[in-house]
Amino acid sequence: xxxxxxxxxxxxxxxxxxxxxxxxxxxxxxxxxxxxxxxxxxxxxxxxxxxxxxxxxxxxxxxxxxxxxxxxxxxxxxxxxxxxxxxxxxxxxxxxxxxxxxxxxxxxxxxxxxxxx
Amino acid sequence: xxxxxxxxxxxxxxxxxxxxxxxxxxxxxxxxxxxxxxxxxxxxxxxxxxxxxxxxxxxxxxxxxxxxxxxxxxxxxxxxxxxxxxxxxxxxxxxxxxxxxxxxxxxxxxxxxxxx
Numbered sequence: 707x708x709x710x711x712x713x714x715x716x717x718x719x720x721x722x723x724x725x726x727x728x729x730x731x732x733x734x735x736x737x738x739x740x741x742x743x744x745x746x747x748x749x750x751x752x753x754x755x756x757x758x759x760x761x762x763x764x765x766x767x768x769x770x771x772x773x774x775x776x777x778x779x780x781x782x783x784x785x786x787x788x789x790x791x792x793x794x795x796x797x798x799x800x801x802x803x804x805x806x807x808x809x810x811x812x813x814x815x816x817x818x819x820x821x822x823x
Numbered sequence: 824x825x826x827x828x829x830x831x832x833x834x835x836x837x838x839x840x841x842x843x844x845x846x847x848x849x850x851x852x853x854x855x856x857x858x859x860x861x862x863x864x865x866x867x868x869x870x871x872x873x874x875x876x877x878x879x880x881x882x883x884x885x886x887x888x889x890x891x892x893x894x895x896x897x898x899x900x901x902x903x904x905x906x907x908x909x910x911x912x913x914x915x916x917x918x919x920x921x922x923x924x925x926x927x928x929x930x931x932x933x934x935x936x937x938x939x
Contacts, residue, residue: 710866739926748827748913748929749867762926797867812927814859814866 710735710800712815719788719822727818729781729798739812740773740783741797749797755781788822795819825850827914829930836904837938844899844933846914854916855925856897858888861932862910870912873897884908909937 709732719725731738737756741749742765751765757778766773770789775781785792795817826849836842848854856873871882878890888899897914911932917925 741927746931748915748931749927750929751926754926765926799867811869814868816864816866 710798710813710815712796712798712818714818715816717818717820719820721788721790721822723788723822724784724786725788725820727783727785727796727820729783729800729815731779731781731798731800731813733779734802735779735800735813737801737812738775738781739799740781741799742767743795743797743817745794752783752796785820788820790822793820793822825854825916825918825928827916827928827930829912829914829933831933832931833934833936835936835938838906839903842899842901842904842908842935844912844914844935846897846899846930848895848897848914848916850895850916850918852919853890853892854918856888856890857915857917857927858882858886858897858899859913859915859929860884860910861913867913870899904935904937906937906939909935911935 711730713728739754740752743749753773754762755775758775770786772784797817798815799812801812828847830845858870859867861867870886871880873880873890880888886901890897911934913932914930915927917927
């Protein structure tokens with residue numbers, strides 16, 4: 707939606723492998739969120755960036771999850787030593803405001819579906 | 824803790840029939856309220872949102888939602904459903920702005936099927 711691209715769209719990993727998921731918002735998207743959507747569930751918050759600053763990582767489920775946005779544009783979500791419970795769709799959302807969803811709309815990417823075998 | 828409940832996991836309606844999807848939230852104060860739609864293979868799309876003021880909110884694609892404070896509800900409605908409305912619908916809340924950003928709390932979703 708509105709230029710938020712995610713890659714890869716599908717990723718199959720063996721348990722224990724590291725994976726990296728990429729989110730590429732359009733220029734000007736100050737705020738960026740990562741969400742995790744398990745099968746049959748609604749998305750759950752993982753982490754929030756305002757430009758390059760990671761202001762909230764309270765939703766990251768373990769220290770195996772790491773996110774970065776070094777130049778305030780592209781963001782990468784990295785999962786180390788993947789486990790089966792990490793299987794989910796990982797959604798990226800970006801917006802032009804301070805990310806409050808009040809003064810500006812959040813645009814969601816199509817997601818990266820991770821399957822851990 | 825804040826939570827969002829969508830009591831109906833699946834709903835099936837006939838094309839042309841009316842639709843109401845239920846959403847209840849649990850939060851100390853009135854949060855910001857949203858409805859999103861997710862079609863297969865596509866990202867979440869915002870249908871409508873409520874911040875304050877008129878409790879009946881109009882959205883895209885002919886949808887509307889009504890905020891009822893006394894019932895802590897924000898139900899989504901459409902008077903006449905089209906086959907293209909078949910999708911998954913998510914209700915979401917966010918606490919009133921604090922810290923300069925809001926993180927959305929989503930319900931589990933309601934999957935809508937439309938019979939011709």
